[in-house]
Amino acid sequence: MIRILFLIVFAISLWVPAFNRINPTFFGFPFFYWYQILVVLIASVLIWIVYKVEDKKAARK
Amino acid sequence: MKHLVAIIVFLVLIAAVIVMGFMAGRWKGGDLAHIEEWGLGGRRFGTLISWFLIGGDAYTAYTFIAIPALMFGAGAIGFFAVPYTVVCYPILYLVFPKLWKVAHKYGYITGPEFVRGRYGNRWLALAVGVTGIAATMPYIALQLIGMQVIIGALGIPGHLPLIAAFAVLAAFTWTSGLRAPAMISIVKDLLIYLTVLVAIIVIPVELGGFGHIFAKIPSSKLLLAVPPSGSFGAYSGYATLALGSAMALFLYPHTTTGILSSAGPKVLRRNAALLPAYTVLLSLLALLGFMAVATGVDKLPQFAAGFAQYKSSFAVPALFLHEFPDWFVGIGFAAIAIGALVPAAIMAIASANIFTRDIYEPFVSGSKGSAETLVAKLFAMVMVMGALVFIVAIPTKFAVQLQLLGGMWVIQTFPAIAFSVFTRFFNGWALLIGWLVGVVSATWLVVHNIFGAVWAFHVFGYTVPSYIALATVVLNAVVAFLLSIPLNAMANDRHKDETEAADYA
Numbered sequence: 001m002i003r004i005l006f007l008i009v010f011a012i013s014l015w016v017p018a019f020n021r022i023n024p025t026f027f028g029f030p031f032f033y034w035y036q037i038l039v040v041l042i043a044s045v046l047i048w049i050v051y052k053v054e055d056k057k058a059a060r061k
Numbered sequence: 062m063k064h065l066v067a068i069i070v071f072l073v074l075i076a077a078v079i080v081m082g083f084m085a086g087r088w089k090g091g092d093l094a095h096i097e098e099w100g101l102g103g104r105r106f107g108t109l110i111s112w113f114l115i116g117g118d119a120y121t122a123y124t125f126i127a128i129p130a131l132m133f134g135a136g137a138i139g140f141f142a143v144p145y146t147v148v149c150y151p152i153l154y155l156v157f158p159k160l161w162k163v164a165h166k167y168g169y170i171t172g173p174e175f176v177r178g179r180y181g182n183r184w185l186a187l188a189v190g191v192t193g194i195a196a197t198m199p200y201i202a203l204q205l206i207g208m209q210v211i212i213g214a215l216g217i218p219g220h221l222p223l224i225a226a227f228a229v230l231a232a233f234t235w236t237s238g239l240r241a242p243a244m245i246s247i248v249k250d251l252l253i254y255l256t257v258l259v260a261i262i263v264i265p266v267e268l269g270g271f272g273h274i275f276a277k278i279p280s281s282k283l284l285l286a287v288p289p290s291g292s293f294g295a296y297s298g299y300a301t302l303a304l305g306s307a308m309a310l311f312l313y314p315h316t317t318t319g320i321l322s323s324a325g326p327k328v329l330r331r332n333a334a335l336l337p338a339y340t341v342l343l344s345l346l347a348l349l350g351f352m353a354v355a356t357g358v359d360k361l362p363q364f365a366a367g368f369a370q371y372k373s374s375f376a377v378p379a380l381f382l383h384e385f386p387d388w389f390v391g392i393g394f395a396a397i398a399i400g401a402l403v404p405a406a407i408m409a410i411a412s413a414n415i416f417t418r419d420i421y422e423p424f425v426s427g428s429k430g431s432a433e434t435l436v437a438k439l440f441a442m443v444m445v446m447g448a449l450v451f452i453v454a455i456p457t458k459f460a461v462q463l464q465l466l467g468g469m470w471v472i473q474t475f476p477a478i479a480f481s482v483f484t485r486f487f488n489g490w491a492l493l494i495g496w497l498v499g500v501v502s503a504t505w506l507v508v509h510n511i512f513g514a515v516w517a518f519h520v521f522g523y524t525v526p527s528y529i530a531l532a533t534v535v536l537n538a539v540v541a542f543l544l545s546i547p548l549n550a551m552a553n554d555r556h557k558d559e560t561e562a563a564d565y566a
Binding site for chain 1: 147331
């Protein structure tokens with residue numbers, strides 16, 4: 001069940017206490033902002049992995 | 062004319078897009094007399110076109126004005142739009158490829174039609190359909206308001222330009238159907254990406270880097286307030302706003318239409334991973350609100366009238382006018398205005414599909430007539446006119462409040478649509494009662510809360526501020542679940558299901 005990766009997407013997006021902070025900053029961005037933008041990219045990769053794995057499984061059948 | 066160059070660039074781009082809208086009817090040839098062709102583009106858009114279409118559909122002009130405006134006015138809480146448009150994609154991946162398959166097999170063109178096929182209950186389908194149309198009307202109106210701010214910022218007064226824009230919108234919607242916004246969304250999105258990338262590079266350079274921009278934001282707006290003890294405070298408010306909005310996003314008629322017009326489940330699964338590119342764009346756009354704070358555009362005398370009229374919605378237009386040469390202002394403003402036309406057209410078409418298939422045919426004509434495309438086209442015109450009346454006759458404040466309520470209503474269709482692609486446990490009447498409980502409780506709480514979206518619930522001695530939509534849809538689901546047990550025992554409606562288990566595999 002590769003879809004378990006979706007749980008990670010929900011957790012890293014919605015667990016606010018983990019990212020409501022200023023430091024460390026990155027290129028002048030407070031953590032709150034650059035972290036959430038990074039999460040977008042991570043989520044995109046995780047969803048793509050789920051797609052690829054399930055697509056392969058469907059092709060083998 | 063203060064911004065003559067900007068106005069010329071703006072008008073040229075809009076004119077080009079209108080020509081495209083009319084030509085789109087001949088694209089990917091199909092017989093537009095069929096409602097699946099007019100209202101769903103023949104279900105043949107591939108990964109790339111669907112990416113543009115769903116992106117252009119979900120990230121509207123209103124979003125592009127309202128999210129930076131929220132950041133400008135309220136600060137960090139406005140950034141909830143970013144996790145919102147992240148967690149919507151696992152939901153898209155899990156629910157909607159299944160819906161597409163069933164809809165394709167049985168020829169459904171709307172969400173409510175699926176519900177009727179699944180439960181054999183036209184009243185439940187009516188509730189889902191009317192909810193969608195009611196939520197869409199103020200949403201179209203807000204697209205027009207986004208456009209109005211832009212036209213106002215160019216220094217063109219009055220309602221006339223807006224009425225002209227929507228007459229044109231109505232005309233190409235009539236002739237080309239969903240193909241028009243599909244084709245236009247490509248231009249719109251390229252213009253938006255261009256505008257935002259330029260803005261996000263040029264403005265920080267002028268302001269001395271992002272560090273300087275964030276340094277000018279008062280600390281109370283830079284982060285969410287740390288919750289007091291015994292309360293989840295702004296944390297649960299932020300997370301529930303994101304999750305509740307994500308659950309509602311693809312249940313809106315226009316987004317469901319965008320999804321069903323794709324060529325298949327594979328296109329949707331891929332796009333669940335590819336559409337987050339728009340979220341990156343949106344996050345950068347949101348930061349334009351902070352750039353407007355840092356430049357202090359609201360304190361410049363030339364923008365005083367604009368801010369007085371449009372409040373914080375004027376932040377982004379003012380920022381563009383202040384930072385960019387006139388010709389580039391024309392491009393940016395055209396991007397936003399076209400960003401209003403695309404979703405407005407899809408919204409009108411989607412509502413028309415629902416009116417035809419879920420109200421007119423089951424309740425008035427009694428059958429799928431050969432005239433169904435004509436009925437749909439006429440209702441699309443009603444939607445556009447209705448939205449225009451909204452703008453001209455009703456204060457903006459009410460459109461915003463109704464749009465807030467619309468989100469609360471639309472999420473109440475989540476159990477009937479999203480749960481039903483996984484299970485046939487529920488009873489149709491139980492879902493209808495759950496829907497009613499959800500709509501009434503959400504409306505009551507929102508009005509009681511003087512149109513604030515977040516209500517402080519008290520659970521086991523804790524204060525849990527929550528997006529009202531999310532809390533009430535949980536209540537809705539619990540009611541539907543508990544009532545399904547006795548109702549299925551007394552009057553089981555499973556034999557009315559015209560779909561089969563294999564359709565959902």
